[in-house]
Structures are given as C-alpha cells and as structure tokens.
Amino acid sequence: MVGGSVPVYDEIVLSTALMNNILTFDSVSGILTCQAGCVLENLSLYLDDRDYIMPLDLGAKGSCHIGGNVATNAGGLRLLRYGSLRGTVLGLEVVLADGRVLDCLATLRKDNTGYDLKQLFIGSEGTLGVITAVSILCPRKPKSINVVFLGCETFEQLLKTFQLCRGMLGEILSAFEFLDSECMRLLNTHLKLSNPISDCPFYIVIETLHKFLEEAMTSSLVTDGTVATEDTKLKYRWNRVTEALTHDGFTYKYDVSLPVEEIYQLVTDMRQHLGRRAKSVVGYGHVGDGNLHLNITSPARDHALLSAIEPFVYEWTSRHHGSISAEHGLGLKKRNYIYYSKPRQTVALMGNIKTMLDPRGILNPYKTLPDDLK
C-alpha cells in the first residue's frame, strides 16, 4: 500500500540490503542497535536465542527491513501489547537531503533533551531523510503464550468479548484480531485452510498469557472456540488472509482506523453499496487498535468498481472521524486524499517541515504530501 520503494518517474531507488549488521545488543535493558537493512525476521531470530523478541511482528517479516519498518511506522500484530514504534524506537541515524548525517542514535529509554527529532522521521516514508541505523527497545520473550480462536454471531458480541477480555486480562492480553466469514471462506477456497471451529459470522484470534478459553466459552458471547495446540497454526490463518485475497482476483486494499465500535459498519455499508459489482468484500483487523483492513476483490482491474469504492470509502472514514491510513502510510496512491483525515493547516505545516529538511525535493519526491503542496 505504501509503495515506498516503487519509483514513479525518475527516482533513484536506494537499497540498504547490505547494511545488515547488528551493531550492539544489551541483554540487561533489551536495547538493540542495528543498521537499517537488517531483515525483521533475522532480528527476531537473533533475539530469540537471547530470550527477547522484537516489539513488532508483520506478515512481511521475512523480507522487510527494519529501516523501512521505521520509515513507514509499521504497526502489525504486537502493537496492542508493546505500543507503536514511536515508543519503542529509541534512536535513529538519518542521512538528510544535503548528505549530512544526523546522529540521534540514542539508546536511552528516557531522554528529554531538546526536541525529539527522530519522531519526525518515524513514519515519514523517506520523504524527510534516509534512515541508516535504528536502536529499538525489545521486550523479553513471554514465558507462555496461549492462542485462542473464537467464533461470534455478531460484531457487537465480538466487541463485548473484547471488553470482557480487556477487563479480565488487562495487562496480559497481547493481541485481539478479528476476521469475518468472508475471510474464512477465502482461506478455505484458495488456501485449503479448514475452519478449526464451527461456522460463524465472525472469528477472533486472542493472544494472552492466561488460560482464557474456559471462561470465554461459558459466557453467552462466544459461539465456539479452540486453543492452539501448535501456536503457529492458528495465528498463521489470520496472517494468510492477504495471500488468499490475491488468489481471489484483483484486490482493492484499504487500511483505515476508526472508533472501534464502528470498524465493521464500514464493511457492511460497503458491501451494500457495491452489491454485485464486487466479487468479495471482506474485513479483518486489529480490534485493539481500531484498525480495519477492508479488501474488495474483482475478477480483474475494474475502473467502474474503483470509482464506486472511492471516494465513498474516504468520505465514510472522514465522516466517522477515522484515519484513511492507519498502519500503512499515504505513499503515492493516497497522498491526495490526505485532506480526508487532516485539516488543511496541519498539512500546510507538514509541507513547511518537508521544505525545511529537503528544500530541493530530492527525497521520495512523489509520496506522502499532496500535489497541491508541490
């Protein structure tokens, strides 16, 4: 969605793949410092041996670089528990547009000395500077993890389960993800992944340190449920929805965040709005973060369908005070929709910051900021 490394016209694409060294790791504090080209999964494996984990986990972990994760402020599966990269990234080294190296590579959890400049570069998609090294705070590997898979009749019950879960588990709830029956159908059809429980309109994946299942099952909120015997299998299912979608046809992908009560209403409204024009309209996401992945497939690229989806989806999100780019950034395709989520004056200030740091506009020039600021 971000298309961060996709050239549009005349840009030079810079690879940091050879900058893949781990610089330091402190096993007391859990602070890792590494070069920007380290692959997320390699960092995870390195930490696993040392009883730590990375504070973020993504479907793309086998190929994505930590520098890119930071540049796009990647969210992913562990955000509910460990928070965003804005809290876990402690330091950055950044090369500015004029070639100067900005050294903000601190490894301190607390540091209130002047302005926290590294925040400017987190999530700026390479438009303000090139991240070359990262220091990040890593959590200890949890002692035991329970993954629970539940089914609900309505989205309202799913939300009530979320509240129950937060109330009971609070501190030890690390993920609460959902998928709808359309997602499950695609997983069955295209990837031959069978449903581990009985058919339901909604499914929940919960990750916790607690044996939660028995208690959830006795509530009237949940229709059916199971606990992972091998962790990976249940989690894997959620992760593979994207893959199933690519088999279903051309996919229009939207990544929005909304007040959590309203996230599924967008799927329902879109389904009704599009009717038979779409092949599948599916929703899955991170309930804990109010983050919905709305995906619409069609047999092939379809301009009529696209104009039925947009700007409908942006208007809907804006009307419900949501963000049109939740865990993915604006990139190329969504840059001109920025005004659906941000006031004009805020965007103008973003333009000033861009001009201050990159006066000649050489860094990722066609991304993030709208054309009318150019």
Added chain:
Amino acid sequence: MVGGSVPVYDEIVLSTALMNNILTFDSVSGILTCQAGCVLENLSLYLDDRDYIMPLDLGAKGSCHIGGNVATNAGGLRLLRYGSLRGTVLGLEVVLADGRVLDCLATLRKDNTGYDLKQLFIGSEGTLGVITAVSILCPRKPKSINVVFLGCETFEQLLKTFQLCRGMLGEILSAFEFLDSECMRLLNTHLKLSNPISDCPFYIVIETLHKFLEEAMTSSLVTDGTVATEDTKLKYRWNRVTEALTHDGFTYKYDVSLPVEEIYQLVTDMRQHLGRRAKSVVGYGHVGDGNLHLNITSPARDHALLSAIEPFVYEWTSRHHGSISAEHGLGLKKRNYIYYSKPRQTVALMGNIKTMLDPRGILNPYKTLPDDLK
C-alpha cells in the same frame, strides 16, 4: 527542574487551570480526551470509577496539569509498563505562536496519515506551541497489584535482581524502582518513616501482578524483603524521598539517564569527588528506564559546591553516553548544557524548527534551546 512556568524576565505566564473539562471518554477503547488544565489526580479519580487508570503517575499528581505533563513529556512511575507519552498520547490541540489552532486531536491508536506533528509538541516545553487539549490512551485497571520491598548488598545484585525479575515476570512487571541507604536515612531522619526491612545498602520497590517475593527471597541476590499489606505505604516511601531532601538542606537535583549498568556508578563517583563538601549525596531512580535521580544537599546554597558538581556531572554523563535530562526537560537552567547530550547539528535543526513555528520567539522564550542559537 523544568521551571516551565517560572518567568525569567518579561514573559507572560499563561494558566490553563480553568480549562479543566473532560471532553469525552470511551470505555471500550479507554481513550480519554480532556482540556489541558485537568489535574492529573482528578483524571485518575475519574478513571478509577470506570475501571481504568492513567498511563502516567507522578509525585506531583495532585497539582500538575495534563497539558504540562505532555509539554514536558513527563515520565514517572508507570513508564516501564505503559511506555512514554509519545506512545500513549493519541492527539493534541495546540495554539501556535501566531494564534492559529492546530487540530491534531485524533483519538485513533493507528494513524499514519502524513507526518505525526503532535510529536513536535510533546516534550517541547511550550516553546513551539501551547497545548490546549489532549487525547490519551488509558490502560485498564490491573486486577491485583503486588508491591514488594527488597534489600540488596550491592548495586550489581540489584541489577541481577532486575534481570531475574524481567526474566520471570516479563509482561507483568510494572515498576522496578530503587533507592540507596542514604535515601532511607533521610526518610528516617526527616520524615520518621521507618525502614520496613533490615538495613541494606540498596532497596528495591517492585510492582507486579505476580506473587514474586517467595521466589526472590530464595535467590542469593536479596538480603531481606517484605510485601505491602496496604499498597500505598511502601510506594509512598519512594515517592517521599524528594520531600525528605528538602528537609536536609539546599538540594542540587540532577535527572539523568544512562545505560542501566552504570547508573549507580555516577553516585559513587560523585560522592568520592565531593568528599566532605556535600552534606548528602543520594541516588534513587527507575531501574527499568535507566533513569537516575542524583541529589546533593548542602546546609545552604553553596557556589563552591555547585562548581564542584558542574560540569563534572554533565561530563561524566556525556562520557557514558547518557542524557543530562531524562524525564525532566532542559528548561531554563540546563539549556546551555544541551551539547553534552546532543550533537551540534541536531541542536541546529531544533533551532530551525523553533524558528519555523515561532519566528518572533514569543513562546517560552528563554527555555530549552541554548543561548548561542538565539
């Protein structure tokens, strides 16, 4: 230490005390939106009734305003568990130097739409804009909390206890604070607070969701320990060190962060360096964050003592790659020491941002940035 509301020459001090309304609270997501003048303790009480807590807790909670907490990026006692305000503050409303109101008052956990401008204002001590409203993500109230008070023979054993604790408790450790025997002596002398365990060189306060004490006591690391019967009493002790210090004499206060292995070495070195010139040299702090509060008392204000302390303390911190302002900001007194923690070029860029947002220099004019940038 920050002296945020202390006028230096000719400034107008702005009070937000009447802007004390809670605007919204969402009990599903735990997102609170309120005006900047709300007192932290009032927000805590409001949330307590709703089974939530504020993600920050400070000694000054009875009087400090949430807007000021955000403007100074306050750390405090819950940072280890809930992370910094950079992650928990979801939105801000800010009045800029030219009177425009910048609306970044989002209530979304995930929002990657353009640059995250609110980060500029967190911790900028009112020098870039005036925060008028805040939205913040609040954690659920934990079901049960155990507060444990332990004693150690050496700081090395204290650090080993921290590692043990993080390894065993991981997810459910919410605070790990320490104080030295000098702090305990001051608490005894000035506040008549007795030591709840046998005398030791170092004391630890642990807050966890787990019954940790039995296991810690069987390790050889810990000399003595007790569990809080009434939570507040043990925690209270740690909180009151500042108060005990004021009874001890004029206090020179330093708030630094360092790699956690080295935080106590600064106290030892300072004690040796000052010898009899100081009345007391004490250290206490948040081990989980590498944050040391170093305090030096003397019967009265003493210029000779001050010049023995500074720049020694800053040079020591700089040599050990620490920050001279950990949870408190630079404010007035420390603005010219910024170069001990930040490279020149980084500070120059901070100056550019200040000029961009406040070209006439009317916001908190004598704070944070060093004189040579003026």
